[in-house]
Amino acid sequence: MITKFEKQFGELLGGGLDRLPHAMLLIGAEGLGKAVFVENLAHLLLCESPIGYAACGKCQACHWLAGSNHPDFRHIRPDADEEDEEGGREKTRKRGPGIIRIDQIRELESFVFVGSHRMGRRVVPLTEAEAMNGAAANSLLKILEEPPASVYFILTSSRQRFLLPTIRSRCRILPFAAPETAAAKEVLAHAGLAQTDERFLHLAGGVPLRVLKWKESGLLRPLQVLIETLSAPSSDPISLATRWDALLKSEPALSLEHLVEEVQRWLFDLAQERMAGRIRYHVAWPRPKAAGDGLDPITLVSAWQELMQFRGSARHPLNQLLFLEDMAAHLLRALRPVPA
Ligand SMILES: [Zn+2]
Structure with a gap:
C-alpha cells in the first residue's frame, strides 16, 4: 500500500x-x-x-x-x-x-x-x-x-x-482503490485476525482496515447474526423486524445504518447473482439454495434503490421498530419468487 x-x-x-x-x-x-x-x-x-x-x-x-x-x-x-x-x-x-x-x-x-x-x-x-x-x-x-x-x-x-x-x-x-485480495488478507493475518474473520473482507469492500475496525468495535458477530436472518428470513415482516430490533438492542456496536447497509448488500448480491452469475459481498457465506432461483433481478434492484431512502433516515428514525417493519416488508416483497 x-x-x-x-x-x-x-x-x-x-x-x-x-x-x-x-x-x-x-x-x-x-x-x-x-x-x-x-x-x-x-x-x-x-x-x-x-x-x-x-x-x-x-x-x-x-x-x-x-x-x-x-x-x-x-x-x-x-x-x-x-x-x-x-x-x-x-x-x-x-x-x-x-x-x-x-x-x-x-x-x-x-x-x-x-x-x-x-x-x-x-x-x-x-x-x-x-x-x-x-x-x-x-x-x-x-x-x-x-x-x-x-x-x-x-x-x-x-x-x-x-x-x-x-x-x-x-x-x-x-x-483510492482497495488492495488486491491476497495483499489484503496478508494485512489481516499480520494484524492477528483469525482466518474465519477473513470472510468479512469481501463484505468490507476488500478494505482490510475496515475489517480491523469492525473487529475492534465488536461488529463482526452482529454482522454474522444479521446475515443469518437474511439467508433464512422469516416470511412475515413483523417477526423479521422483531429479530432485527432485538439484535440492535443487544449489540451496541451495530447501528441502524449498519443494518440498512447490510440488507442493501444482500439485495445487491442477489441481483448480481441473477444478472451476472456472481456476487460481490457475501462470497464467503453459503448461499441459500433457492435464494437466487426465481427472483426477479429488476425487483431486487429497485428494492435496493428503495433502501437508499431508508439509509437517509436511518440516523434519526421516528420509531425504530416501525422503520424496521417497513424495511422488512420491502425486502420480503423483493424476495418473493416470480411465478414461472
Ligand atoms: Zn517544515
Missing part, C-alpha cells in the same frame, strides 16, 4: 506544486489511507523548507501544524457536538457521524478571502465531504467557483454516492 500511496502522491505532484489543483477530492472507502495522504499534502504545502515532496518537520510552519495551530490551516469535519450533548457517547456512536453545517463553511469565507498569515498558501482539508448539508454544500460551491489563489481545498469522501455532483465537478478526483 505504501508504494501505491507514493505513486499516487508522485502523480499528483508530477507537475510541481505550482500546478496542483486548488480543489481536490479524494474518494474511496474508509481505511485506504486518504487521511494520511491529506496530512502529508497539507504539511508539504505549508512547510517553509520542504525536502523534495516531504515537509521538513523542523520549520515554524511544521511546528504549528504538529500542534494543530497553524493560522493558515483549517480542518473542516462533521460536527458531532450536538449529538454529544443530547445523548452522550453511546448515542453518537449509534447514530454515526454528524453533519457539516453551513456556519462551518461560512466561517471559512473570512479565512479564505482574507490574506494568509504567513504570506503563503492556505490549506483547507474537508473530511467526509458528503456530510455537508445542502446549504453548506452550496456555500462551499460558491467559494469553489472562484477559488482564491494559493488556497487549497482537499476534500475526502468515503461515501461518494452521497456527494453532490456539482461538488464533484469542481474538484480533481483522486480515487
